[in-house]
Amino acid sequence: MPPGPFVNWAGTERSSPERWYEPYDEVQVAAVVAQAGAAGRRLRVVGSGHSFSAVAVPDQDALSLRRLGVPVQVDRDALQVRVSGGQRLSDLTAVLAREGLSLPVVGSIQAQTVAGAIATGTHGSSLTHGNLATLVTGLRLVTGTGEVLALHGDDPRLAAARVHLGALGVVTEVTLRVRPSVRLHQTVEHVPVASVPDALAEAARSAEYVKVWWLPHAPLAQVVRYARTDEPASRRPSPVTQRWIDERVMHRWLFPALVRVQSARPGITARVNARLSQVYLGAASQVGPDMLMLNTPMPLRHRETEAALPLAAAGDALRDVLAIFDRGRPAANFPLEIRFVRGDDGWLSPASGRDTCQIGAYSTGNRDCDGYFAAFWQVMRAYGARPHWGKELGHTASELQELYPRWADFAALRDRLDPDRVLANAFTDRVLGR
Numbered sequence: 001m002p003p004g005p006f007v008n009w010a011g012t013e014r015s016s017p018e019r020w021y022e023p024y025d026e027v028q029v030a031a032v033v034a035q036a037g038a039a040g041r042r043l044r045v046v047g048s049g050h051s052f053s054a055v056a057v058p059d060q061d062a063l064s065l066r067r068l069g070v071p072v073q074v075d076r077d078a079l080q081v082r083v084s085g086g087q088r089l090s091d092l093t094a095v096l097a098r099e100g101l102s103l104p105v106v107g108s109i110q111a112q113t114v115a116g117a118i119a120t121g122t123h124g125s126s127l128t129h130g131n132l133a134t135l136v137t138g139l140r141l142v143t144g145t146g147e148v149l150a151l152h153g154d155d156p157r158l159a160a161a162r163v164h165l166g167a168l169g170v171v172t173e174v175t176l177r178v179r180p181s182v183r184l185h186q187t188v189e190h191v192p193v194a195s196v197p198d199a200l201a202e203a204a205r206s207a208e209y210v211k212v213w214w215l216p217h218a219p220l221a222q223v224v225r226y227a228r229t230d231e232p233a234s235r236r237p238s239p240v241t242q243r244w245i246d247e248r249v250m251h252r253w254l255f256p257a258l259v260r261v262q263s264a265r266p267g268i269t270a271r272v273n274a275r276l277s278q279v280y281l282g283a284a285s286q287v288g289p290d291m292l293m294l295n296t297p298m299p300l301r302h303r304e305t306e307a308a309l310p311l312a313a314a315g316d317a318l319r320d321v322l323a324i325f326d327r328g329r330p331a332a333n334f335p336l337e338i339r340f341v342r343g344d345d346g347w348l349s350p351a352s353g354r355d356t357c358q359i360g361a362y363s364t365g366n367r368d369c370d371g372y373f374a375a376f377w378q379v380m381r382a383y384g385a386r387p388h389w390g391k392e393l394g395h396t397a398s399e400l401q402e403l404y405p406r407w408a409d410f411a412a413l414r415d416r417l418d419p420d421r422v423l424a425n426a427f428t429d430r431v432l433g434r
Contacts, residue, residue, distance in 0.1 A: 144418025
């Protein structure tokens, strides 16, 4: 992201940084942080701008790691890779693919930087694997005082720094676990949406990777499973060809046209969604490389909010969310996405201490969106859900501290690593406190 105004990908958050910094190495990063601290200024790492929340919005000065000169270093024997915090996931996975390696889990898209993706608890959908941050075996960061810290697997602070919200330091290097690449067989099962809440926990454990999609108001939901296979990749169409069609035709032309029609005539949204879920989301089963199968085409711009619940409570919570639609609108025109994440030890990870179901409510910024998200969170707050840090959230520190057992420990570590809040912004002021 070049110097200039900061605007996130969704176009929902923006600011005008007074200064932009693009250091070439860790020494320059430390100098920029120390300079900001001495001047009493606030400095925020901006990543690639793919958070829907205001987590990366700079109040005063912005720092981008896109020029940071840290080459990708693959250790095949240890099955690890060391990368710059500013490395794009898409570039990293391309390098790994050439080595016959892959990440065990990825999110829906790969446009984020590595440091930004772990910062917010970005995740895929698997009770076998945790979120992307659980792959971190070590990292280097420049604290708010300008000190450089190297955290490794036996350092207790690593569990805090994995999901760091940009509040502990500037993450300059990250070491991640990798695995030999595998092929995955994707299957899609259409089920009545009313049956999903009762079957949710069983579905979550039915394959290594499982997710559920439901287009609001459609009678059927789609349970998408991915299992390892030795079968050759599909040929007609190949996963690569299907991805090209999805990105260049469906998401660039057809879906935007449908959204314009739905925005002009919200009353037809239910009929359009019902038809679309049958003809598009029900694609035939496919076999392809894991890194391609586990992420989705870059969608058209939209808004997202997401709640992380204990798996045991997810069925009841989903039933209450579906009741929002039973009462009529909203005219939501993006899927309700249900994914699963293995529990971990990250202090501020949404999956901290428990296997988790993460339910995401998505829509374009139509006139129903704000009301839809408010109704969604009215349900989710009643179940003690944790918000996804990288998606829209209205929570404050006073309510969030009740949701995380290690909250006080994270706050104490933040006081030590960034006592003057050099790396803070309005978002961290609200969700973590000053």
